[in-house]
Amino acid sequence: MKLxxxxxxFLCLVACAKEGKTKYVQQQELNVAPPKVHATNTLxxxxxxxTADLRLDGVEIFYTTNGKAPTKTAQKYERPLKVENEGxxxxxxxxxxxxxxxxxxxxxxxxxxKPSKISWFTNAHDSYPGFGNTTVINENKGTLDFRDRQWQGxxxxxxxxxxxxxxxxxxxITIGYLIDTKSWIFPPKKIELHLNHKDTIAIKMAPLAEKxxxxxxxxxxxxxxKVDSITIIxxxxxxxxxxHLGTGKSAxxxxxxxxxx
Amino acid sequence: xxxRKFLKQSSCFGMGLLTYPMxxxxxxxxxxxxxIVGHQSxxxxxxxxxxxxxxxxxxxxxxxxxxxxxxxxxxxxxxxVKNNIIIYDKSGKLLETWGTTYPGAHGLTLIQENGxxxxxxxxxxxxxxxxxxxxxxxxxxxxxxxxxxxxNVKEAFKPTETTVTENGDIYVADGYGEQLILxxxxxxxxxxxxxxxxxxxxxxxxxxxICYDTRNSEHPSLLISAxxxxxxxxxxxxxxxxxxxxxxxxxxxxxxxxxKDIYFAVLQSRNALYDxxxxxxxxxxxxxxxxxxxxxxxxxxxxxxxxxYQTIRLFQHPHDVCIDxxxxxxxxxxxxxxxxxxxxxxx
Numbered sequence: 069m070k071l072x073x074x075x076x077x078f079l080c081l082v083a084c085a086k087e088g089k090t091k092y093v094q095q096q097e098l099n100v101a102p103p104k105v106h107a108t109n110t111l112x113x114x115x116x117x118x119t120a121d122l123r124l125d126g127v128e129i130f131y132t133t134n135g136k137a138p139t140k141t142a143q144k145y146e147r148p149l150k151v152e153n154e155g156x157x158x159x160x161x162x163x164x165x166x167x168x169x170x171x172x173x174x175x176x177x178x179x180x181x182k183p184s185k186i187s188w189f190t191n192a193h194d195s196y197p198g199f200g201n202t203t204v205i206n207e208n209k210g211t212l213d214f215r216d217r218q219w220q221g222x223x224x225x226x227x228x229x230x231x232x233x234x235x236x237x238x239x240x241i242t243i244g245y246l247i248d249t250k251s252w253i254f255p256p257k258k259i260e261l262h263l264n265h266k267d268t269i270a271i272k273m274a275p276l277a278e279k280x281x282x283x284x285x286x287x288x289x290x291x292x293x294k295v296d297s298i299t300i301i302x303x304x305x306x307x308x309x310x311x312h313l314g315t316g317k318s319a320x321x322x323x324x325x326x327x328x329x
Numbered sequence: 330x331x332x333r334k335f336l337k338q339s340s341c342f343g344m345g346l347l348t349y350p351m352x353x354x355x356x357x358x359x360x361x362x363x364x365i366v367g368h369q370s371x372x373x374x375x376x377x378x379x380x381x382x383x384x385x386x387x388x389x390x391x392x393x394x395x396x397x398x399x400x401x402x403x404x405x406x407x408x409x410v411k412n413n414i415i416i417y418d419k420s421g422k423l424l425e426t427w428g429t430t431y432p433g434a435h436g437l438t439l440i441q442e443n444g445x446x447x448x449x450x451x452x453x454x455x456x457x458x459x460x461x462x463x464x465x466x467x468x469x470x471x472x473x474x475x476x477x478x479x480x481n482v483k484e485a486f487k488p489t490e491t492t493v494t495e496n497g498d499i500y501v502a503d504g505y506g507e508q509l510i511l512x513x514x515x516x517x518x519x520x521x522x523x524x525x526x527x528x529x530x531x532x533x534x535x536x537x538x539i540c541y542d543t544r545n546s547e548h549p550s551l552l553i554s555a556x557x558x559x560x561x562x563x564x565x566x567x568x569x570x571x572x573x574x575x576x577x578x579x580x581x582x583x584x585x586x587x588x589k590d591i592y593f594a595v596l597q598s599r600n601a602l603y604d605x606x607x608x609x610x611x612x613x614x615x616x617x618x619x620x621x622x623x624x625x626x627x628x629x630x631x632x633x634x635x636x637x638y639q640t641i642r643l644f645q646h647p648h649d650v651c652i653d654x655x656x657x658x659x660x661x662x663x664x665x666x667x668x669x670x671x672x673x674x675x676x
Contacts (some may be wrong), residue, residue: 092674093375094361099642102602123625124640165362166641172602212602250604282604 095165102130102169103129103159105161107151110209111179111325118149120159127321131159137171138279154178175284179207180328183230183236190228196221196322197319205230210324212282214248221253222321235294238328243302244286246322249276249312254305255285262299263291278312284324300326344444353492364644365676371590371611371620372676373658375643379421379672380405380659383395387412387426391588392661392670394437394583395651398446403659404653405670406437406450413450416466419653421672427465428671431455435505436490436538436583437649442497453487453505458517471501471517479507479517479522490583492541492551494566498668500551504537507633510553510568523568524553531570538583544614552584552591561591561616578636581610589614594647597622598638604646609660610637610674622673 110116118131129145130138133169138160145159154176161169181207192198198220199206211217221261222225241261246253255276260267271289291298304321309313363374371523379402390409399405402424405415413428428434432575433454438611439449446463460469473486480486489504499513508526511521525532534557542563543549550565550571559579563571581593590614598606608624618627618634628635645665652658658673 089374092363092364093377093380093643095364096361098364101639101642104600104638122640123635123638126625154470173454180592224547228457282602 071208076325086268096167099167100161100163102172103161105159105174107174111144111155111177111207118151120145122161126163129159129161131157133157141211149309151176166209177327178329181236184233185230185231186227190225192220193223204326213251214246214251214322218324219322220244224304228258229299230296230297234294238291238295240288240290242286242288242327244325247285248282249280252314252320253322256302256321257305258303259299263293264296348542363365366622367531368620373622373673374676376672380417380669382423389667393435394649395659395661396437396439398439399653406434408432413472438491438494449491451488451491452569456483456486458491458501465508469517474519475520476512476519490538490540494541494655494656498541502536502539504535508533508536540584540586544588554581554583556580577634578638582648585650591652592652594650601638606639607644608639609647639676
């Protein structure tokens, strides 16, 4: 009898429970925005300071350094991080009332050998000269804003020759570029390296898998050689794909930093 | 009373209580809550379904601007040439549409003359300003202002907004063109102009919106947004620069004055890692930001406003706001998947 009475009370509660129908948007239907992440420099000499923030009451930020998307069991961000080694940092915001944010990715690079000289065979477009001929080796990365003067913008092939003192052993070169498809800025189509006037390395880049993208990207090319000089030829995407508004026309190529490690 | 009898009576009493209307909402298995956006005095619930229509019959491209007419109807301007003007009632019910010849429909301003409503449409593809009756009859067209000597071709004139004073004078912001503010009389004859492209205090980068501010009735003035600069600038009616109000991080579209406050759609957060990072900004009569639905709570340090940015992924690219006579807000969005406006209900 007692069980029956309890069951009756339960039924009553269910019957009385409000449907909760409303025309308004509900919490847990929307995501919080991804955290804002800032590094004092994305090229590490000795160390840099990494900060993450989202000014919303109740937000908690978690991060990883192992490439995985952060969950609430990941490391909790509580104060600025002093970072000495290169790596990929991923940050995500969580809030009790909202769905978690998308992930903010911050890639930090180790500063490399600085070339003693750079000579250009082609010129950046007049509208996007960056800080001049040394923009791609000035040890500063660009932001997502293509107007940022850390970017040099090309509407055709970018070709230059770089010289190194004392023939350092260079393991790899990292070429940083911007993707901003809405602004007609696409990844390189092909990269050619000519080492010390003899060896040639050519890399063909894969076409974009997604349509609307805006992000910082890079390609790392293994060299494993002592280098006196290196000629770098970066080809822009010569024909925008069918899905793009500018189909058939050539894409912009925006590069910020070339890192020799 | 036996224990069994007590239980029986008390559970029935409980049933009575819980079924009584007063307690209807006291108990709910639904743990979800209405989203509330905004801060302090200006907080809102969000209705994403308001004004949704069949896109096959009444499509939109970009929803650029909205106004409320004297009948209380909500008038939307889109650059879709099947129906450039869509008129709703406040519940979001479609009342009528018109307009098929405004491919660059961008700015929408409502004025009253002798008790009758008129609209000013700026069209940056036609390079014209068009005055119409509320039902779409064109009564005045202003072409590119060649007499300024600043325009060699009509294509250089890309007007984004108008505002009209009590005497009928028209001010036009050439926000996608030469960044000039052009002053016309009620017949559309150019009187003077000021502004221009640049970073000086009396110049603009993207003079996107303009409005006539009569809150100080002794000194009416013009408020002009310099969207790319994240600034609102005040000028006299003669075109003299008066002041700049900084809104760091906020790409503000046109200022919309409602009672004592100014409302802005913010197209994007300046330093966001993604494009669709807009929000709404509300400023009081002292030019202080008091609420930012969808974004950081406004805070001032050392007499400066902290950078504002989107915190909730609610809005994409808000382009204009309209505040109705119930204090509710309608948000028109640019480049947001051909979506219809969003209604915010003030709480």
